[in-house]
Amino acid sequence: xxxxxxxxxxxxxxxxxxxxxxxxxxxxxxxxxxxxxxxxxxxxxxxxxxxxxxxxxxxxxxxxxxxxxxxxxxxxxxxxxxxxxxxxxxxxxxxxxxxxxxxxxxxxxxxx
Amino acid sequence: xxxxxxxxxxxxxxxxxxxxxxxxxxxxxxxxxxxxxxxxxxxxxxxxxxxxxxxxxxxxxxxxxxxxxxxxxxxxxxxxxxxxxxxxxxxxxxxxxxxxxxxxxxxxxxxxxx
Numbered sequence: 001x002x003x004x005x006x007x008x009x010x011x012x013x014x015x016x017x018x019x020x021x022x023x024x025x026x027x028x029x030x031x032x033x034x035x036x037x038x039x040x041x042x043x044x045x046x047x048x049x050x051x052x053x054x055x056x057x058x059x060x061x062x063x064x065x066x067x068x069x070x071x072x073x074x075x076x077x078x079x080x081x082x083x084x085x086x087x088x089x090x091x092x093x094x095x096x097x098x099x100x101x102x103x104x105x106x107x108x109x110x111x112x
Numbered sequence: 113x114x115x116x117x118x119x120x121x122x123x124x125x126x127x128x129x130x131x132x133x134x135x136x137x138x139x140x141x142x143x144x145x146x147x148x149x150x151x152x153x154x155x156x157x158x159x160x161x162x163x164x165x166x167x168x169x170x171x172x173x174x175x176x177x178x179x180x181x182x183x184x185x186x187x188x189x190x191x192x193x194x195x196x197x198x199x200x201x202x203x204x205x206x207x208x209x210x211x212x213x214x215x216x217x218x219x220x221x222x223x224x225x226x
Binding site: 004006032034036041042043044045046049088090092097098099100101102103104105 | 116143144145152153154156161204206208214215217219
């Protein structure tokens with residue numbers, strides 16, 4: 001069983017919709033939770049980064065971590081066609097900087 | 113800053129050939145990592161380094177070697193290429209501080225082994 005499972009998608013939504021992207025994990029040592037966005041044929045770029053449980057908001061993006069359920073989410077409000085990309089969740093234990101474990105990614109298409 | 117750079121962008125190898133994928137960063141980051149990404153999948157860690165002279169294996173290290181003689185460079189060597197190594201390879205780096213879990217990625221090297 002994989003340490004990190006990500007809802008596979010793909011997702012297709014109309015412009016302006018709220019998008020929810022989700023990952024579950026099994027390793028209790030994970031303390032750092034990241035979301036990366038990857039455009040086609042490009043390298044991943046960091047979107048959000050949270051430590052332990054709680055919420056973090058950055059513009060239209062909100063990251064949530066529920067460590068008791070081992071569940072993390074990324075919400076995108078007022079989605080735009082430019083948000084069309086693959087979203088990857090990633091996690092690290094405290095002692096493992098540089099060693100993130102990634103989900104398989106969810107491909108999102110936002111239609112005008 | 114150029115960030116994380118990778119060369120070459122594309123490469124085709126025959127089975128059994130060897131080659132080195134280059135990775136460099138100009139951000140003075142201590143941590144550097146190599147990942148591979150297969151179609152429809154996330155990134156899997158090959159090797160990583162926490163500083164010059166220090167490297168360790170990741171999830172899928174077989175068939176690859178690394179060394180880190182400087183802070184800036186972290187080359188990945190394929191010893192004897194196999195078709196199973198056809199993939200997109202990404203190098204990443206991060207700073208040893210409160211943001212050390214935030215990795216910056218290069219543009220990738222697309223490798224095909226025939």
